[in-house]
Amino acid sequence: MSNIQAWLDAENIVRVDLTGQQSRPSSDPVIKKGEGVIPVKSLTWNNDTATIKLEQNAPIESSISINWQGLEMPIYPRGVVRTATFEEMYDASGEKLGCIYTPEETSFSVWAPTATKLVLVLEGQQYEMTKESRGVWTTTVFGDYHLARYHFLVTVNGQQQKVNDPYAKSLTPNSEEGVVLDLGRTDPVDYRSVTYPEVNREDAVIYELHIRDATISKANGVKHKGKFLGLTERNTKSPDGYSTALSYISQLGITHVQLLPVQDYARVNDLDPNSGYNWGYDPLFFFSPEGSYATDVNNPVTRVNECKKMIKAFHEEELSVILDVVYNHVFERENSAFEKLVPGYYFRYRTNGEVSDATGTGNDLATERKMVRKFILDCVDYWLTEYHVDGFRFDLMGVIDLETMQAIRDRCEQEDRPILLLGEGWDLDTPLPAEQKATNAQSDQLSGVSFFNDRFRDSLKGHLFDQHAKGFANGNGYYVERLPQLVAGSTQNRFGDKMFSDPLQSVNYVECHDNHTLWDRLLLSNPEATDLERKQMHQLATGLTLLSQGIPFLHAGQEFFRTKNGDENSYISGDAINQLEWERRGSEDQNVQWIRQLLELRKQYRLLRLGSTKEIEHRLHIISTPNPVFGFMLAGEREDLVVFANPTHKTVPIRLPAHGIWIKLLSNHSGAITPISCPLQMETEVASYELAIFKKQRK
Numbered sequence: 001m002s003n004i005q006a007w008l009d010a011e012n013i014v015r016v017d018l019t020g021q022q023s024r025p026s027s028d029p030v031i032k033k034g035e036g037v038i039p040v041k042s043l044t045w046n047n048d049t050a051t052i053k054l055e056q057n058a059p060i061e062s063s064i065s066i067n068w069q070g071l072e073m074p075i076y077p078r079g080v081v082r083t084a085t086f087e088e089m090y091d092a093s094g095e096k097l098g099c100i101y102t103p104e105e106t107s108f109s110v111w112a113p114t115a116t117k118l119v120l121v122l123e124g125q126q127y128e129m130t131k132e133s134r135g136v137w138t139t140t141v142f143g144d145y146h147l148a149r150y151h152f153l154v155t156v157n158g159q160q161q162k163v164n165d166p167y168a169k170s171l172t173p174n175s176e177e178g179v180v181l182d183l184g185r186t187d188p189v190d191y192r193s194v195t196y197p198e199v200n201r202e203d204a205v206i207y208e209l210h211i212r213d214a215t216i217s218k219a220n221g222v223k224h225k226g227k228f229l230g231l232t233e234r235n236t237k238s239p240d241g242y243s244t245a246l247s248y249i250s251q252l253g254i255t256h257v258q259l260l261p262v263q264d265y266a267r268v269n270d271l272d273p274n275s276g277y278n279w280g281y282d283p284l285f286f287f288s289p290e291g292s293y294a295t296d297v298n299n300p301v302t303r304v305n306e307c308k309k310m311i312k313a314f315h316e317e318e319l320s321v322i323l324d325v326v327y328n329h330v331f332e333r334e335n336s337a338f339e340k341l342v343p344g345y346y347f348r349y350r351t352n353g354e355v356s357d358a359t360g361t362g363n364d365l366a367t368e369r370k371m372v373r374k375f376i377l378d379c380v381d382y383w384l385t386e387y388h389v390d391g392f393r394f395d396l397m398g399v400i401d402l403e404t405m406q407a408i409r410d411r412c413e414q415e416d417r418p419i420l421l422l423g424e425g426w427d428l429d430t431p432l433p434a435e436q437k438a439t440n441a442q443s444d445q446l447s448g449v450s451f452f453n454d455r456f457r458d459s460l461k462g463h464l465f466d467q468h469a470k471g472f473a474n475g476n477g478y479y480v481e482r483l484p485q486l487v488a489g490s491t492q493n494r495f496g497d498k499m500f501s502d503p504l505q506s507v508n509y510v511e512c513h514d515n516h517t518l519w520d521r522l523l524l525s526n527p528e529a530t531d532l533e534r535k536q537m538h539q540l541a542t543g544l545t546l547l548s549q550g551i552p553f554l555h556a557g558q559e560f561f562r563t564k565n566g567d568e569n570s571y572i573s574g575d576a577i578n579q580l581e582w583e584r585r586g587s588e589d590q591n592v593q594w595i596r597q598l599l600e601l602r603k604q605y606r607l608l609r610l611g612s613t614k615e616i617e618h619r620l621h622i623i624s625t626p627n628p629v630f631g632f633m634l635a636g637e638r639e640d641l642v643v644f645a646n647p648t649h650k651t652v653p654i655r656l657p658a659h660g661i662w663i664k665l666l667s668n669h670s671g672a673i674t675p676i677s678c679p680l681q682m683e684t685e686v687a688s689y690e691l692a693i694f695k696k697q698r699k
Helices: 084-089 211-215 245-252 300-316 337-341 370-387 402-412 440-445 454-461 480-487 518-525 531-547 582-587 589-604 613-619
Strands: 006-010 013-017 030-033 036-038 040-046 049-054 064-068 071-077 098-101 105-111 117-122 125-128 136-142 149-156 159-163 206-209 256-259 263-265 283-289 320-325 391-394 420-423 449-452 506-508 551-555 620-622 630-635 639-645 652-655 662-667 683-686 691-697
Touching: 006 064, 013 064, 105 149, 117 136, 125 136, 149 337, 159 337, 206 211, 206 245, 245 589, 256 391, 283 300, 283 370, 300 320, 300 370, 320 370, 320 420, 370 402, 391 402, 402 420, 402 440, 440 449, 454 480, 454 518, 454 531, 480 531, 480 630, 518 531, 531 551, 531 589, 531 639, 531 691, 582 589, 589 662, 613 620, 613 630
Parallel strands: 006 071, 206 256, 206 551, 256 320, 320 391, 391 420, 420 449, 449 506, 506 551
Antiparallel strands: 006 013, 013 049, 030 036, 030 064, 040 049, 064 071, 098 105, 105 136, 117 125, 117 149, 149 159, 263 283, 620 630, 630 639, 639 691, 652 683, 662 691
């Protein structure tokens, strides 16, 4: 029976697994606490597992053991770490954790309440740590330890393991060890004095970008390809003279760059980044930038400094920066710093004892627990203050609990600039009550937080999970009945069941890093169409994204018909599939100009970015049109705007909604790179697959 272990699964429940033993013990177990004994109330069996219920709660702080038919062994904490008693006893939410540097001394603090010993290993020297209140272990080492390597040796459940600091601000290559940093020495020149425009939510236009994809291709004029620094270079051009990378993005007309994960992640070799590829949704260490994006991963300052340089460059171009953050899972639960420090605490478990896997990655972070919430809030605070980011996109936000998201929102509202928060509000099967999940259904509890509008996406191009399904833009007006609500920010009850109480909670999109690009989807769903027709369908879908109320979202390269050669899930597919093809940007420049015009139009007319349901109710009116052509009017104080979208292959006569002289401002059929000005009376027509915008000036 020497391999048997006993576990404390609740304050008064001990479980012993006797799998592999030939017979059950015939005597009664004795639970020992020091020299005393905790009486046993009952003993039950489930196959080879014994459940021992105690007459009184076992002390979590003290060592307890079991003596059973000659066998004596320690009882280690397991499920008890997920109890309310444990939460209350070891709530260290007010403590400062991690490595705190000064030139004279560096202090280290780690939360590990179930550990029996914790040792700091700093530059090869060992320093025993002291257990303070609330399960926090600390030590202070005197001297200047900037750039010193460190890790911990933690003894938990009778085993000693090496573990890195989950609060590490930088790391050695491939996350082998944490590194002490004087953060002041990581700042670029004038980093903390850069000013840039504050962008309100109603004015935001998001552009989703993967750092490596942006500059890794050969023909882009960028020197530091695939790196943070690649997005600091200006005036880069393709061989045919078209702008690329930072300069191109700056000229496009968007307001926010949303970066796929930049926090340290797995599955790309920092020392040989060209040998692998990853989107970054395999998080390892949340406070450190990813090493493979640095020009010198052996220097732990470089990744921090160059990440800051990239953000500074975006700010200098008057662009805000959103980070895509992954606070719903870790790469490998068993090998994570979380699991090594406090086994069983940081992750959600089902009632049968299995680890929850709603994320599809093998684990769900238990964000509802106090010290998990603290970790996330500390991380958000750090990226706001140290890196000056302007927003966060929460991967699988529906797995995060409502209270944590509310706390994040409240923290972000303390900043002196607008912080944009958005996420995937899907309702996934994680063991949280529905009313506690940060899902679309709870949007009324998350004012100030925006949600990806999947109904918008599916209505415009067809249901995501049926690659042959069609929507309004590519299906001859299919789902046209949904468009009144969608263009109104998905808030209007008069157009159907509303999704959101605030139009700015709706992130309108038809393409993102996940699944097929819109162009690749059109190749599948509309194989009979010509390339020109598919481009016009693409323009309808993208154009309505930019002209609808809410927050528009573009996937990088969408504006030049980005393709991934049919790869639906390219998270590890490599550069050949994922890189932005800047030659395509040049060959499709006419469409790039069309998108720029739409973005300029959105910026010019406040009617296209109303901020409240009440004002949309007052100003937005659906126009009677020949089915399935869709039209709506925005009534302003000095002018009216009308948008018509014709999803058919026929020219259709239409009637403008009021007498007067109307100007045709813009159309994807103009064939020009400057807005058209074509006065007309009430009767006109929209061509096949045309998206046209008209203006009537009031006297």
